[in-house]
Amino acid sequence: xxxxxxxxxxxxxxxxxxxxxxxxxxxxxxxxxxxxxxxxxxxxxxxxxxxxxxxxxxxxxxxxxxxxxxxxxxxxxxxxxxxxxxxxxxxxxxxxxxxxxxxxxxxxxxxxxxxxxxxxxxxxxxxxxxxxxxxxxxxxxxxxxxxxxxxxxxxxxxxxxxxxxxxxxxxxxxxxxxxxxxxxxxxxxxxxxxxxxxxxxxxxxxxxxxxxxxxxxxxxxxxxxxxxxxxxxxxxxxxxxxxxxxxxxxxxxxxxxxxxxxxxxxxxxxxxxxxxxxxxxxxxxxxxxxxx
Amino acid sequence: xxxxxxxxxxxxxxxxxxxxxxxxxxxxxxxxxxxxxxxxxxxxxxxxxxxxxxxxxxxxxxxxxxxxxxxxxxxxxxxxxxxxxxxxxxxxxxxxxxxxxxxxxxxxxxxxxxxxxxxxxxxxxxxxxxxxxxxxxxxxxxxxxxxxxxxxxxxxxxxxxxxxxxxxxxxxxxxxxxxxxxxxxxxxxxxxxxxxxxxxxxxxxxxxxxxxxxxxxxxxxxxxxxxxxxxxxxxxxxxxxxxxxxxxxxxxxxxxxxxxxxxxxxxxxxxxxxxxxxxxxxxxxxxxxxxx
Numbered sequence: 404x405x406x407x408x409x410x411x412x413x414x415x416x417x418x419x420x421x422x423x424x425x426x427x428x429x430x431x432x433x434x435x436x437x438x439x440x441x442x443x444x445x446x447x448x449x450x451x452x453x454x455x456x457x458x459x460x461x462x463x464x465x466x467x468x469x470x471x472x473x474x475x476x477x478x479x480x481x482x483x484x485x486x487x488x489x490x491x492x493x494x495x496x497x498x499x500x501x502x503x504x505x506x507x508x509x510x511x512x513x514x515x516x517x518x519x520x521x522x523x524x525x526x527x528x529x530x531x532x533x534x535x536x537x538x539x540x541x542x543x544x545x546x547x548x549x550x551x552x553x554x555x556x557x558x559x560x561x562x563x564x565x566x567x568x569x570x571x572x573x574x575x576x577x578x579x580x581x582x583x584x585x586x587x588x589x590x591x592x593x594x595x596x597x598x599x600x601x602x603x604x605x606x607x608x609x610x611x612x613x614x615x616x617x618x619x620x621x622x623x624x625x626x627x628x629x630x631x632x633x634x635x636x637x638x639x640x641x642x643x644x645x646x647x648x649x650x651x652x653x654x655x656x657x658x659x660x661x662x663x664x665x666x667x668x669x670x671x672x673x674x675x676x677x678x679x680x681x682x683x684x685x686x687x688x689x690x691x692x693x694x695x
Numbered sequence: 696x697x698x699x700x701x702x703x704x705x706x707x708x709x710x711x712x713x714x715x716x717x718x719x720x721x722x723x724x725x726x727x728x729x730x731x732x733x734x735x736x737x738x739x740x741x742x743x744x745x746x747x748x749x750x751x752x753x754x755x756x757x758x759x760x761x762x763x764x765x766x767x768x769x770x771x772x773x774x775x776x777x778x779x780x781x782x783x784x785x786x787x788x789x790x791x792x793x794x795x796x797x798x799x800x801x802x803x804x805x806x807x808x809x810x811x812x813x814x815x816x817x818x819x820x821x822x823x824x825x826x827x828x829x830x831x832x833x834x835x836x837x838x839x840x841x842x843x844x845x846x847x848x849x850x851x852x853x854x855x856x857x858x859x860x861x862x863x864x865x866x867x868x869x870x871x872x873x874x875x876x877x878x879x880x881x882x883x884x885x886x887x888x889x890x891x892x893x894x895x896x897x898x899x900x901x902x903x904x905x906x907x908x909x910x911x912x913x914x915x916x917x918x919x920x921x922x923x924x925x926x927x928x929x930x931x932x933x934x935x936x937x938x939x940x941x942x943x944x945x946x947x948x949x950x951x952x953x954x955x956x957x958x959x960x961x962x963x964x965x966x967x968x969x970x971x972x973x974x975x976x977x978x979x980x981x982x983x984x985x986x987x
Binding site: 408409411412413415416419432433436437440441443444445 | 700701703704705707708711724725728729732733735736737
C-alpha cells in the first residue's frame with residue numbers, strides 16, 4: 404500500500420504525539436515536527452507508510468537518547484493482556500470451533516491495542532471481546548484458512564504489537580507447532596513486539612521465534628535481514644497481524660492471511676471497507692471475512 | 696495568536712481540502728501539499744495562522760489560474776443567508792433587546808458559515824439559531840458593549856465571510872450609522888467577504904464600507920493598505936468577526952470586541968474555552984460572554 408496525500412497530516416500528528424509522549428522538551432517536539440515536514444515535502448510516495456514511521460521513530464529515539472522509549476508501555480500492555488487472556492482460556496477450550504474462536508481473539512488483540520495510551524476501561528475491553536466473538540463470520544473463510552494451514556509445509560506468523568502478541572498465542576496454539584515460525588521486529592520501534600515480548604507471551608516455548616532484523620513498524624522486506632528475506636520466500640503460508648504489516652505486504656505475491664482492524668480512512672479505502680472494520684483477508688485480494 | 700505545532704497538520708489538511716475543492720487535478724493536489732509541507736518546515740511560528748492560509752491560497756489560485764475559485768460558493772451562501780435572515784427580521788423587531796438579539800445572530804452567522812461545504816440541513820440551521828438566541832448571556836456584557844458603542848466616536852466593524860456578512864447587517868443596523876465603517880478583504884481569499892458581498896448584503900447603502908487592501912484570511916495589519924492601517928489606528932472601537940480576525944488581532948492594544956465561534960482546539964486553548972463555544976470577548980482579555 405502506497406502513501407496517500409492524506410497520510411501527510413497524519414504523519415505530522417503521529418510524530419508530534421510520539422515526541423510528546425517520550426519527552427516534555429518542546430525543543431525536541433519542534434525538531435521532530437520540522438524534520439517530518441521536510442521529510443514529507445520530498446517524499447517518495449510509492450513507499451508504504453511504515454517507511455516514514457520508521458524514520459520518525461529513529462529520529463525521536465536519537466533526540467531523546469533512549470533506544471526503547473515505549474518499553475514501560477509495552478510491559479504494561481503485556482501484563483494487562485495476560486490477565487485478560489487468562490479469563491479467555493475457558494472460552495477457547497469450551498468453544499465449538501477453537502480455531503475460529505482463536506482467530507476472533509487475534510482480531511480482538513489487534514483492536515484492544517493500547518498503543519501508547521495509558522489505560523483502557525475494562526468495560527471497553529469486554530465489549531471488544533464480545534463483539535469479536537459474536538460478529539458475523541463467513542464459515543467458508545475458516546474452511547479456506549484450515550485447508551491452507553493443512554496443505555502448507557511451513558507457516559510464518561508475523562506479529563504486530565506487544566500485548567496483542569499474548570492474544571496471538573491462542574491462534575498459534577491451534578496451528579501445527581512444527582510448521583510454525585513466529586516473527587517479531589528486530590529492534591524496538593513504537594510498541595511493536597520484539598523477542599522480549601514473544602518470550603513474555605510464552606511463544607518461544609511453543610514454536611520457533613525469529614526476528615526480522617528491522618525496526619520498521621511493518622515488514623519492509625528490503626530492510627529486513629538476509630536470513631529473514633530468505634525464509635519469507637521459502638514459507639508457503641503467511642499470517643500477518645495488524646495494519647503496519649498489511650501496509651508493507653499487501654502488494655506481495657505470496658499466500659498471506661491478513662488479520663487486522665482497519666484503523667484509518669486510508670487503509671479502509673485501500674481495503675474497500677469502513678474505518679473500524681475487522682478484517683480477515685487473503686492476499687489474493689478477495690476479502691473472505693469482513694465485519695462492520 | 697501565534698502558530699502552534701498542532702496547527703501544522705491542520706495546514707496540510709486545509710490545503711489538501713482546498714486544492715481538491717477547486718480542481719480534480721491530482722498534480723495540483725500534490726504541488727499544493729508539497730509546497731505547504733516545505734513552507735511549514737521552515738515556518739516562523741510567531742506569525743498568526745492566517746499568514747499561512749494566505750500563502751496557501753495564493754498558490755492554489757495561481758496553480759488553477761482562477762482569481763476567485765470560491766465565487767460560486769460565496770454567492771450560494773449569500774443567497775441562503777438572505778433567505779434565513781428574512782425570516783429573522785421579525786425576531787429582531789419583536790425582541791425585548793434588539794441589540795442583544797443582533798449580537799446573538801451575528802454569532803449564529805459565524806457558526807452557520809457554509810465555508811466551502813455545498814449544503815447545510817435546514818434543521819441544523821434552525822438549531823444553531825435557536826441555540827444562539829436562547830444561550831445564557833451575561834447581561835452586563837451587553838451593557839459594557841452598549842457603553843463602548845455610545846462613548847466611541849468611531850466604530851470599525853471587521854467582517855469575516857460571505858453569507859455571514861448578511862447576518863452582520865442586523866448588528867450593524869443597531870449601531871449609529873454615522874459612527875460605523877464596515878471593512879471587507881481587499882481581494883478574494885477562500886470565502887471571505889469582499890466589497891461585492893457587502894453590496895449584496897445591502898451594507899453599502901447603510902454605512903461606509905472600505906476594504907483592507909489585503910487578501911489574508913484575517914487582518915494582518917502589516918499587509919493591509921496604508922489607508923486601512925491609518926484608519927485602524929484612528930478608530931476607537933473595533934468589532935471583529937470570526938476566527939481569522941481574532942487570530943490576527945488578539946494581541947493588539949486596541950479596544951476590540953471579538954465575536955466568533957471557537958472552531959478548533961488551538962483557538963479554544965488560546966481563548967481558554969471549549970471547541971464549539973460561542974465567544975463575545977473584549978480585547979482586554981476578559982471574556983465577558985461565553986457559552987458552551
